[in-house]
Every structure is written in structure tokens, then in C-alpha cells.
Amino acid sequence: MTRAVRAGMDFISALDRGSLGGLARLCAPDATWWVDTGPDRRGGDPDLAPTGSGRFPLHGVMRMDDKLALMRALGPGAFPTGCRQIPRRVVAGDDTCVIEVEGYGVHAGGLEYANRYGFVFDVDPAGAVVAVREYLDTSHAQHVVGGGAAVPRSSLDRRPARAASGPAAAPRPLRAALAMWPALARGDLDAFGALFTADATWWTDSGRHRDRGRLHGWGDLDANGPFHGRVPMTAKLAAMRARLAGGAYRSAAVEVTADRWVVDDTLVAVEAHGDATLGDGSRYQNRYLWIVDVRAGGIAEVREYCDTLHIADLMGFDAEVGR
Known part of the structure; x- marks a missing residue:
């Protein structure tokens, strides 16, 4: 077990127990915790908003001390019976690891909270956590924990640089994972689809319909567009083709920049950000973790x-009411 995996698993265990002191002991003094920010794209950009958005639960970057203080202030009243955190899969690196987690609790407001997370942990040479990046179903989190409050919209002024091709001696799994983005940016779904096996699947989370998004179940691509759970790649490609043909984008498609990656045997975890101009002229600027x-x-x-x-x-x- 690498030091990053050990620290990450200990962090999830302390989170599962609700041990805020345990979380603090695992972290370096200047550690940070990042969560994305919904419509407020600037608030989630660590360069443009180094102190985050100021909104909970979708806060951008927060100092770990401030995050833990906020969690203490909310206290057990937020989840009176606790909020479980169950690790499901690990992508191991020495200084960085990714842990996929399923969480479940009942919020004080009476709503069930059943989120799926991709936690990214960066650790220092001593094994202390220096950064946590938490990718999750932000719509579900805002609906349950944020009380459904409106989030203001902002966009990023700069366009991303072209995606890097990876190191010259990149292992085959990394080359295959990074090859998706140039094809997607061109809108070349034939080249994109050729990268997948015949029985490949694609998963993304599912908004209010939590059962549909279970990691090892089957979703429903027709029920609510992009919030579909696990579906066959053949169906996903057909939906992508229909979206392109329907004029969803003024740009060719989504231009993706791979920012960081971890390679573990056949698994590749890629953190990235994307940029596209939609048919109505608005800017789509998402941040991703792909496994x-x-x-x-x-x-x-x-x-x-x-x-x-x-x-x-x-x-x-509408991820929360379906359509």
C-alpha cells in the first residue's frame, strides 16, 4: 500500500466515523479541501478564487482548518444518525491516489443523502494529506445539504490550453485514456467510439434518482439525459451523435484539457477541465474526474x-425532478 493510499483510506475511515480530530491529524498544516461550485464556475477555479466561493456545500477551495471548523459548527445535527462513507475502488499512486466512495445518510431535513464520490488525495513525503479534491453529484449535494438554495452563475474568461498528449513513454492505458479528448474536441465520434471495446460501459451520476446511479447497477439513458447511471457505450454514443446533430454546440464539441493523472495497472484516473460553447451561446466549463x-x-x-x-x-x- 502506497503512502497516498494509506493516508486516503485513513481519511475516509475517519470521515466515516465522524472523527474530525482524526481528519485533522492526517493533514499537513496548510492542507486544503476542494469541491466544485455548480453554476459559479469562477468560485471553483483555484487560480481565480483561491479562497473559494464562500458557499456550503459547494465551496471551491477551503483551508482544511476552516472546513473542519465548519463541519464542527454544523455538528451531528446535520446527519443525526451519521453519514457512512464506504470505499469502493482505489487507483493507487505514490504521492496521489483516487478513492471511489459511496456515502449514505439521512439529513436532518428528512431527505436521504446517497452520494457517490471520487476523492483525490495528494500527500507529502511524510504521508500527510496536503490536498483533497472531492468530485461528487453536486446537484444532489446542493438539493439535500444546501437546502436547494440558488447558486449565482459565473463563467471563466480564459479558454483552456490544448490537452497534453502525456509523457513520451506513457503506458498504453494512459495513451488510450488521453486519446479520447482530441477526438471529442473534433466532434469525431467514429474515432472516439473506436477506442472502446464492444461491451464497454459509461457511468455518470443520476441526480434525484439515486438507485439509477448505483455503480454496479444499470441506468437509464432515456430517463433524464446526461444523468443516467451505467449504460452501454453503444447507447451513449448514439445519444452523443444525436446531441451533435441537434446543434447542441457552436463549437465542434467539448474541448478537454487533462490536468493530472494517476496510472494503476489497467486503471487510469484523469482530472481534467472542459470548455464548449453551447448552441445558445452559453459557456459550458465543467471539471471532471474520469476513471x-x-x-x-x-x-x-x-x-x-x-x-x-x-x-x-x-x-x-433538471437533475432533481426528472423530465
């Missing part, structure tokens, strides 16, 4: 963690 499982015949599975509230805000899909 890509690359097998001998191609990409067998993708799990996509992203800011679902940003999608709901711009694309006309």
Missing part, C-alpha cells in the same frame, strides 16, 4: 464524476 479501465481490446469502462449542477443549469436538464 478509465483500459483492457487489451480497448477502453472497457469509464466512470465520469463532474459538476452535475453546472450541467443542469446550462443544458436544460
Whole structure:
């Protein structure tokens, strides 16, 4: 077990127990915790908003001390019977690891909270956590924990740089994972689809319909657009083709920049951000964590963690009521 995995698993265990002191002891003094920010894209950009958005639960970057103080202030009253955190899959690196987690609790307001997370942990040479980045279903989190309060919209002024191709000696799984983005930016869904195995699947979370988004269940692509759970890649490609043909984008499609990655055997975890101009002229600027499982015949599975509230805000899909 690498030091990053050990620290990350200890962090999830302390979170599961509700041990805020345990979380503090695992972290370096200047550690930070990031969560995305829904329609407020600037608030979630660490460069443009280094102190975050100031809104809970979608706060952008927060100092770990401030985050834990906020959690103490909310106290057990937020989840009177606790909020479980169950690790499901790990992508291991030495200084960085990714842990997929399922959480469940009943909020004090009476709503069930059943989120799925991709936690990214950066650790220092001593094994202390220096940064946590939490990718989750932001629409579900805002609906349950944020009380459904409105989030103001902002956009980023700068366009992303072109995605890097990866190191020259990149392992085959990383090359396959990074090859998705140039094809997608061109809107070349033939080249994009050719990267996948015949039985490949694509998962993204599911808004209010929590059962549909279970990681090992089957979702429903027709029920609520992009909030579909696990679906066959053939169906996902058909939906993407229909969206392009319907004039969803003024740009060719979504231009993705891969920011960081971790490679663990066949698994590749990629943090990235995307940019597109939609048909109505609005800017789609999401931030992602993809878990890509690359097998001998191609990409067998993708799990996509992203800011679902940003999608709901711009694309006309209400993640909380269905349509």
C-alpha cells in the first residue's frame, strides 16, 4: 500500500466515523479541501478564487482548518444518525491516489443523502494529506445539504490550453485514456467510439434518482439525459451523435484539457477541465474526474464524476425532478 493510499483510506475511515480530530491529524498544516461550485464556475477555479466561493456545500477551495471548523459548527445535527462513507475502488499512486466512495445518510431535513464520490488525495513525503479534491453529484449535494438554495452563475474568461498528449513513454492505458479528448474536441465520434471495446460501459451520476446511479447497477439513458447511471457505450454514443446533430454546440464539441493523472495497472484516473460553447451561446466549463479501465481490446469502462449542477443549469436538464 502506497503512502497516498494509506493516508486516503485513513481519511475516509475517519470521515466515516465522524472523527474530525482524526481528519485533522492526517493533514499537513496548510492542507486544503476542494469541491466544485455548480453554476459559479469562477468560485471553483483555484487560480481565480483561491479562497473559494464562500458557499456550503459547494465551496471551491477551503483551508482544511476552516472546513473542519465548519463541519464542527454544523455538528451531528446535520446527519443525526451519521453519514457512512464506504470505499469502493482505489487507483493507487505514490504521492496521489483516487478513492471511489459511496456515502449514505439521512439529513436532518428528512431527505436521504446517497452520494457517490471520487476523492483525490495528494500527500507529502511524510504521508500527510496536503490536498483533497472531492468530485461528487453536486446537484444532489446542493438539493439535500444546501437546502436547494440558488447558486449565482459565473463563467471563466480564459479558454483552456490544448490537452497534453502525456509523457513520451506513457503506458498504453494512459495513451488510450488521453486519446479520447482530441477526438471529442473534433466532434469525431467514429474515432472516439473506436477506442472502446464492444461491451464497454459509461457511468455518470443520476441526480434525484439515486438507485439509477448505483455503480454496479444499470441506468437509464432515456430517463433524464446526461444523468443516467451505467449504460452501454453503444447507447451513449448514439445519444452523443444525436446531441451533435441537434446543434447542441457552436463549437465542434467539448474541448478537454487533462490536468493530472494517476496510472494503476489497467486503471487510469484523469482530472481534467472542459470548455464548449453551447448552441445558445452559453459557456459550458465543467471539471471532471474520469476513471478509465483500459483492457487489451480497448477502453472497457469509464466512470465520469463532474459538476452535475453546472450541467443542469446550462443544458436544460433538471437533475432533481426528472423530465
